[in-house]
Amino acid sequence: MKIERDSLKRMTIGVLCGGLSREREVSLRTGEGVHQALVDGGYRAVLIDAGRDLPRQLADNSVDVAFIALHGRFGEDGTVQGLLEMLGVPYTGSGVLASALAIDKVATKKMLLYHELPTPGFLVLRRGEERTAVLEQCRHFPLVVKPSREGSTLGISIVRGAEELEEALDEALGLDDTVLIEDCIEGMEVTVSILDGEALPIIQIVPKGGFYDYHAKYTAGQTRYIVPAPLPAAVYRRLQEVSVETCRVLGVRGAARVDFMVREKEFYILEVNTIPGMTPTSLLPKAARQAGIDYRELVVRMLLDAGLDK
Ligand SMILES: Nc1ncnc2c1ncn2[C@@H]1O[C@H](COP(=O)(O)OP(=O)(O)O)[C@@H](O)[C@H]1O
Ligand SMILES: [Mg+2]
Incomplete structure:
Protein backbone atom coordinates (compact mmCIF):
# COMPACT_ATOMS: atom_id res chain seq x y z
CA MET A 1 0.00 0.00 0.00
CA GLY A 93 -2.61 -0.56 -12.18
CA SER A 94 0.43 -1.65 -14.09
CA GLY A 95 3.40 0.47 -15.13
CA VAL A 96 4.58 1.27 -18.64
CA LEU A 97 6.32 -1.97 -19.57
CA ALA A 98 3.80 -4.43 -18.12
CA SER A 99 0.95 -2.49 -19.73
CA ALA A 100 2.63 -2.47 -23.14
CA LEU A 101 3.44 -6.16 -22.88
CA ALA A 102 0.02 -7.31 -21.73
CA ILE A 103 -1.92 -5.43 -24.40
CA ASP A 104 0.16 -7.19 -27.05
CA LYS A 105 -1.07 -10.79 -27.18
CA VAL A 106 1.90 -11.96 -29.29
CA ALA A 107 4.44 -10.40 -26.89
CA THR A 108 2.54 -11.81 -23.89
CA LYS A 109 2.50 -15.32 -25.35
CA LYS A 110 6.24 -15.18 -26.02
CA MET A 111 6.81 -14.21 -22.38
CA LEU A 112 4.54 -17.04 -21.22
CA LEU A 113 6.44 -19.56 -23.34
CA TYR A 114 9.76 -18.33 -21.95
CA HIS A 115 8.45 -18.93 -18.44
CA GLU A 116 6.92 -22.29 -19.39
CA LEU A 117 3.38 -21.12 -18.71
CA PRO A 118 0.68 -22.78 -20.86
CA THR A 119 -0.88 -20.89 -23.78
CA PRO A 120 -2.51 -22.20 -26.99
CA GLY A 121 -0.21 -22.88 -29.96
CA PHE A 122 -0.16 -20.01 -32.47
CA LEU A 123 1.18 -18.52 -35.67
CA VAL A 124 1.78 -14.83 -36.33
CA LEU A 125 0.99 -12.94 -39.54
CA ARG A 126 1.91 -9.30 -40.17
CA ARG A 127 0.14 -6.95 -42.58
CA GLY A 128 1.64 -7.12 -46.07
CA GLU A 129 3.36 -10.47 -45.44
CA GLU A 130 3.01 -13.38 -47.87
CA ARG A 131 0.18 -15.58 -46.55
CA THR A 132 0.73 -18.85 -48.41
CA ALA A 133 3.29 -20.38 -46.05
CA VAL A 134 1.19 -19.51 -42.99
CA LEU A 135 -2.06 -20.77 -44.54
CA GLU A 136 -0.41 -24.07 -45.41
CA GLN A 137 0.35 -24.64 -41.73
CA CYS A 138 -3.35 -24.24 -40.80
CA ARG A 139 -4.51 -27.82 -41.08
CA HIS A 140 -6.39 -28.49 -37.86
CA PHE A 141 -9.61 -26.58 -37.33
CA PRO A 142 -11.21 -24.84 -35.51
CA LEU A 143 -8.71 -22.00 -35.17
CA VAL A 144 -9.09 -18.56 -33.63
CA VAL A 145 -7.91 -15.49 -35.51
CA LYS A 146 -7.39 -12.31 -33.49
CA PRO A 147 -5.66 -8.93 -33.70
CA SER A 148 -2.66 -8.81 -31.37
CA ARG A 149 -3.64 -5.57 -29.63
CA GLU A 150 -7.40 -5.26 -29.22
CA GLY A 151 -9.89 -6.14 -26.52
CA SER A 152 -13.61 -6.80 -26.02
CA THR A 153 -13.37 -9.63 -28.62
CA LEU A 154 -13.12 -7.01 -31.40
CA GLY A 155 -11.91 -8.50 -34.70
CA ILE A 156 -11.85 -12.09 -33.31
CA SER A 157 -13.22 -14.99 -35.42
CA ILE A 158 -13.53 -18.68 -34.77
CA VAL A 159 -12.54 -20.29 -38.07
CA ARG A 160 -14.06 -23.71 -38.76
CA GLY A 161 -12.50 -24.45 -42.13
CA ALA A 162 -9.78 -23.30 -44.55
CA GLU A 163 -12.31 -21.43 -46.70
CA GLU A 164 -13.08 -19.01 -43.79
CA LEU A 165 -9.47 -18.14 -43.03
CA GLU A 166 -8.77 -15.33 -45.51
CA GLU A 167 -11.81 -13.31 -44.49
CA ALA A 168 -10.98 -13.69 -40.78
CA LEU A 169 -7.40 -12.57 -41.41
CA ASP A 170 -8.60 -9.52 -43.37
CA GLU A 171 -10.95 -8.56 -40.55
CA ALA A 172 -8.26 -8.86 -37.85
CA LEU A 173 -5.66 -7.11 -40.01
CA GLY A 174 -8.12 -4.24 -40.40
CA LEU A 175 -7.69 -3.56 -36.65
CA ASP A 176 -3.99 -4.25 -36.13
CA ASP A 177 -0.91 -4.79 -38.27
CA THR A 178 -0.16 -8.04 -36.41
CA VAL A 179 -2.58 -10.95 -35.99
CA LEU A 180 -2.45 -14.37 -34.33
CA ILE A 181 -3.88 -17.62 -35.58
CA GLU A 182 -4.38 -19.66 -32.41
CA ASP A 183 -5.44 -23.22 -31.69
CA CYS A 184 -9.06 -23.14 -30.59
CA ILE A 185 -9.47 -24.76 -27.19
CA GLU A 186 -12.97 -26.15 -26.85
CA GLY A 187 -13.71 -26.42 -23.17
CA MET A 188 -14.62 -24.32 -20.14
CA GLU A 189 -13.84 -20.60 -20.17
CA VAL A 190 -12.78 -19.10 -16.86
CA THR A 191 -11.18 -15.90 -15.64
CA VAL A 192 -9.00 -15.34 -12.60
CA SER A 193 -8.98 -11.88 -11.07
CA ILE A 194 -5.92 -10.70 -9.20
CA LEU A 195 -5.92 -7.99 -6.56
CA ASP A 196 -2.69 -6.87 -4.88
CA GLY A 197 -0.87 -10.03 -5.97
CA GLU A 198 -3.55 -12.45 -4.71
CA ALA A 199 -6.09 -14.47 -6.69
CA LEU A 200 -9.80 -13.86 -6.10
CA PRO A 201 -12.48 -16.56 -6.62
CA ILE A 202 -12.50 -17.96 -10.18
CA ILE A 203 -15.48 -17.22 -12.44
CA GLN A 204 -16.75 -19.56 -15.14
CA ILE A 205 -18.14 -17.77 -18.19
CA VAL A 206 -21.03 -19.38 -20.08
CA PRO A 207 -22.13 -17.19 -23.01
CA LYS A 208 -25.67 -18.00 -24.21
CA GLY A 209 -24.59 -17.93 -27.86
CA GLY A 210 -21.49 -20.06 -27.19
CA PHE A 211 -18.95 -17.30 -27.99
CA TYR A 212 -17.97 -14.60 -25.49
CA ASP A 213 -18.12 -11.73 -27.99
CA TYR A 214 -18.79 -8.00 -27.49
CA HIS A 215 -22.56 -8.50 -27.19
CA ALA A 216 -22.19 -11.39 -24.71
CA LYS A 217 -19.73 -9.34 -22.63
CA TYR A 218 -21.72 -6.14 -22.21
CA THR A 219 -25.41 -7.03 -22.50
CA ALA A 220 -27.02 -8.07 -19.20
CA GLY A 221 -28.48 -11.58 -19.37
CA GLN A 222 -26.43 -12.70 -22.39
CA THR A 223 -23.91 -14.65 -20.33
CA ARG A 224 -24.18 -16.81 -17.25
CA TYR A 225 -21.42 -16.44 -14.66
CA ILE A 226 -20.72 -19.22 -12.19
CA VAL A 227 -18.64 -18.30 -9.18
CA PRO A 228 -16.75 -20.10 -7.80
CA ALA A 229 -16.15 -22.02 -11.04
CA PRO A 230 -17.00 -25.73 -10.67
CA LEU A 231 -13.50 -27.13 -11.15
CA PRO A 232 -11.73 -29.95 -9.30
CA ALA A 233 -10.03 -28.43 -6.23
CA ALA A 234 -6.52 -29.17 -7.50
CA VAL A 235 -7.16 -27.50 -10.88
CA TYR A 236 -8.82 -24.51 -9.17
CA ARG A 237 -5.82 -23.99 -6.92
CA ARG A 238 -3.36 -24.45 -9.78
CA LEU A 239 -5.18 -21.87 -11.93
CA GLN A 240 -4.96 -19.34 -9.11
CA GLU A 241 -1.25 -20.06 -8.62
CA VAL A 242 -0.52 -19.82 -12.35
CA SER A 243 -2.41 -16.51 -12.55
CA VAL A 244 -0.38 -15.00 -9.72
CA GLU A 245 2.81 -16.30 -11.36
CA THR A 246 1.76 -14.90 -14.76
CA CYS A 247 1.21 -11.43 -13.30
CA ARG A 248 4.52 -11.66 -11.46
CA VAL A 249 6.57 -12.55 -14.55
CA LEU A 250 4.91 -9.80 -16.61
CA GLY A 251 5.44 -7.26 -13.81
CA VAL A 252 1.71 -6.55 -13.50
CA ARG A 253 0.65 -4.35 -10.54
CA GLY A 254 -2.69 -3.72 -8.82
CA ALA A 255 -5.82 -5.34 -10.21
CA ALA A 256 -5.68 -7.58 -13.27
CA ARG A 257 -7.47 -10.52 -14.86
CA VAL A 258 -6.09 -13.61 -16.52
CA ASP A 259 -8.37 -15.30 -19.09
CA PHE A 260 -8.18 -19.08 -19.55
CA MET A 261 -9.64 -21.96 -21.50
CA VAL A 262 -9.77 -25.23 -19.55
CA ARG A 263 -10.06 -28.64 -21.20
CA GLU A 264 -10.22 -31.50 -18.71
CA LYS A 265 -7.10 -31.14 -16.55
CA GLU A 266 -5.25 -28.99 -19.11
CA PHE A 267 -5.56 -25.21 -19.12
CA TYR A 268 -4.30 -22.48 -21.42
CA ILE A 269 -3.79 -18.75 -20.82
CA LEU A 270 -5.47 -16.61 -23.49
CA GLU A 271 -4.44 -13.18 -22.28
CA VAL A 272 -3.85 -10.85 -19.35
CA ASN A 273 -6.00 -7.74 -18.84
CA THR A 274 -4.19 -5.02 -16.91
CA ILE A 275 -7.29 -2.78 -16.70
CA PRO A 276 -10.22 -5.10 -16.11
CA GLY A 277 -13.68 -3.71 -16.84
CA MET A 278 -15.70 -2.33 -13.92
CA THR A 279 -19.12 -2.04 -15.63
CA PRO A 280 -22.26 -3.56 -14.05
CA THR A 281 -21.68 -6.86 -15.93
CA SER A 282 -17.91 -6.94 -15.40
CA LEU A 283 -15.97 -9.85 -13.95
CA LEU A 284 -13.50 -8.27 -11.49
CA PRO A 285 -16.26 -6.69 -9.34
CA LYS A 286 -18.10 -10.06 -9.33
CA ALA A 287 -15.01 -11.92 -8.16
CA ALA A 288 -14.31 -9.27 -5.51
CA ARG A 289 -17.88 -9.45 -4.21
CA GLN A 290 -17.54 -13.21 -3.82
CA ALA A 291 -14.45 -12.53 -1.69
CA GLY A 292 -16.43 -10.09 0.48
CA ILE A 293 -15.06 -6.91 -1.13
CA ASP A 294 -17.82 -4.59 -2.33
CA TYR A 295 -17.48 -2.35 -5.41
CA ARG A 296 -16.45 0.79 -3.53
CA GLU A 297 -13.92 -1.04 -1.38
CA LEU A 298 -12.46 -2.56 -4.56
CA VAL A 299 -12.07 0.90 -6.11
CA VAL A 300 -10.46 2.24 -2.92
CA ARG A 301 -8.10 -0.78 -2.66
CA MET A 302 -6.98 -0.14 -6.25
CA LEU A 303 -6.30 3.53 -5.44
CA LEU A 304 -4.35 2.75 -2.26
CA ASP A 305 -1.98 0.72 -4.45
CA ALA A 306 -1.51 3.55 -6.99
CA GLY A 307 2.05 4.65 -7.63
CA LEU A 308 4.78 5.44 -10.13
CA ASP A 309 7.35 3.09 -11.66
CA LYS A 310 10.47 2.84 -9.55
N1 LIG B 1 -7.73 -20.04 -28.38
C1 LIG B 1 -9.01 -19.89 -28.08
N2 LIG B 1 -9.82 -20.98 -27.94
C2 LIG B 1 -11.13 -20.85 -27.65
N3 LIG B 1 -11.75 -19.64 -27.47
C3 LIG B 1 -11.02 -18.52 -27.61
C4 LIG B 1 -9.61 -18.57 -27.91
N4 LIG B 1 -9.14 -17.32 -27.98
C5 LIG B 1 -10.19 -16.50 -27.72
N5 LIG B 1 -11.32 -17.21 -27.49
C6 LIG B 1 -12.65 -16.64 -27.19
O1 LIG B 1 -12.66 -15.27 -27.56
C7 LIG B 1 -12.80 -14.41 -26.40
C8 LIG B 1 -11.88 -13.20 -26.50
O2 LIG B 1 -10.53 -13.61 -26.61
P1 LIG B 1 -9.34 -12.95 -25.79
O3 LIG B 1 -8.08 -13.60 -26.27
O4 LIG B 1 -9.62 -13.02 -24.34
O5 LIG B 1 -9.33 -11.44 -26.32
P2 LIG B 1 -10.01 -10.07 -25.82
O6 LIG B 1 -8.84 -9.18 -25.54
O7 LIG B 1 -10.81 -9.57 -26.97
O8 LIG B 1 -10.83 -10.37 -24.60
C9 LIG B 1 -12.44 -15.30 -25.22
O9 LIG B 1 -13.08 -14.80 -24.07
C10 LIG B 1 -12.93 -16.67 -25.69
O10 LIG B 1 -14.33 -16.78 -25.52
MG1 LIG C 1 -10.33 -11.54 -22.92
Missing part, protein backbone atom coordinates in the same frame (compact mmCIF):
# COMPACT_ATOMS: atom_id res chain seq x y z
CA LYS A 2 1.51 3.27 -1.11
CA ILE A 3 -1.29 5.70 -0.16
CA GLU A 4 -2.89 5.84 3.30
CA ARG A 5 -6.68 5.67 3.56
CA ASP A 6 -6.81 8.98 5.43
CA SER A 7 -4.76 10.84 2.87
CA LEU A 8 -6.87 9.47 -0.01
CA LYS A 9 -9.83 11.39 1.47
CA ARG A 10 -7.90 14.62 1.07
CA MET A 11 -6.76 13.96 -2.50
CA THR A 12 -8.35 14.87 -5.81
CA ILE A 13 -8.88 11.64 -7.70
CA GLY A 14 -9.05 11.89 -11.48
CA VAL A 15 -11.09 9.05 -13.01
CA LEU A 16 -9.69 8.73 -16.53
CA CYS A 17 -12.15 7.23 -18.97
CA GLY A 18 -13.49 7.40 -22.51
CA GLY A 19 -10.39 8.22 -24.46
CA LEU A 20 -9.41 7.39 -28.01
CA SER A 21 -9.73 3.60 -28.29
CA ARG A 22 -12.38 1.40 -29.89
CA GLU A 23 -13.40 0.41 -26.35
CA ARG A 24 -14.38 4.01 -25.55
CA GLU A 25 -18.02 3.19 -24.77
CA VAL A 26 -17.11 0.39 -22.34
CA SER A 27 -14.56 2.66 -20.70
CA LEU A 28 -17.14 5.41 -20.17
CA ARG A 29 -19.31 2.88 -18.32
CA THR A 30 -16.37 1.71 -16.20
CA GLY A 31 -15.47 5.35 -15.46
CA GLU A 32 -18.99 6.34 -14.45
CA GLY A 33 -19.26 3.36 -12.09
CA VAL A 34 -15.94 4.14 -10.43
CA HIS A 35 -16.66 7.89 -10.18
CA GLN A 36 -20.10 7.34 -8.63
CA ALA A 37 -18.74 4.87 -6.07
CA LEU A 38 -16.06 7.36 -5.01
CA VAL A 39 -18.46 10.32 -4.76
CA ASP A 40 -20.92 8.19 -2.74
CA GLY A 41 -18.06 7.26 -0.43
CA GLY A 42 -17.25 10.92 0.26
CA TYR A 43 -14.14 11.09 -1.90
CA ARG A 44 -13.23 14.06 -4.11
CA ALA A 45 -13.34 12.57 -7.60
CA VAL A 46 -13.51 14.17 -11.04
CA LEU A 47 -14.49 12.35 -14.22
CA ILE A 48 -12.03 13.06 -17.03
CA ASP A 49 -12.51 12.09 -20.67
CA ALA A 50 -8.91 11.25 -21.52
CA GLY A 51 -8.44 12.82 -24.94
CA ARG A 52 -5.39 14.57 -26.35
CA ASP A 53 -5.86 17.43 -23.87
CA LEU A 54 -5.36 15.08 -20.90
CA PRO A 55 -2.29 16.94 -19.50
CA ARG A 56 -4.23 20.23 -19.38
CA GLN A 57 -7.26 18.55 -17.77
CA LEU A 58 -5.05 16.96 -15.09
CA ALA A 59 -3.51 20.35 -14.32
CA ASP A 60 -6.82 22.30 -14.40
CA ASN A 61 -8.38 19.85 -11.94
CA SER A 62 -5.24 19.62 -9.74
CA VAL A 63 -5.40 15.83 -9.91
CA ASP A 64 -3.29 14.15 -7.18
CA VAL A 65 -3.87 10.53 -8.22
CA ALA A 66 -5.31 8.95 -11.37
CA PHE A 67 -7.70 6.01 -11.49
CA ILE A 68 -7.20 4.69 -15.02
CA ALA A 69 -10.57 3.40 -16.23
CA LEU A 70 -9.45 3.28 -19.87
CA HIS A 71 -9.40 0.15 -22.03
CA GLY A 72 -7.41 -0.61 -25.15
CA ARG A 73 -5.01 1.74 -26.91
CA PHE A 74 -4.00 5.02 -25.28
CA GLY A 75 -5.06 3.74 -21.90
CA GLU A 76 -4.24 0.13 -21.24
CA ASP A 77 -1.14 0.03 -23.44
CA GLY A 78 1.43 2.01 -21.45
CA THR A 79 0.99 5.34 -23.25
CA VAL A 80 -1.15 7.07 -20.62
CA GLN A 81 1.02 5.41 -17.97
CA GLY A 82 4.09 7.01 -19.62
CA LEU A 83 2.43 10.40 -19.67
CA LEU A 84 1.51 10.15 -15.97
CA GLU A 85 5.08 9.06 -15.17
CA MET A 86 6.37 12.24 -16.84
CA LEU A 87 3.86 14.41 -15.02
CA GLY A 88 4.60 12.66 -11.70
CA VAL A 89 0.94 11.75 -11.10
CA PRO A 90 0.59 8.32 -9.37
CA TYR A 91 -1.86 5.99 -11.12
CA THR A 92 -3.66 2.71 -10.58
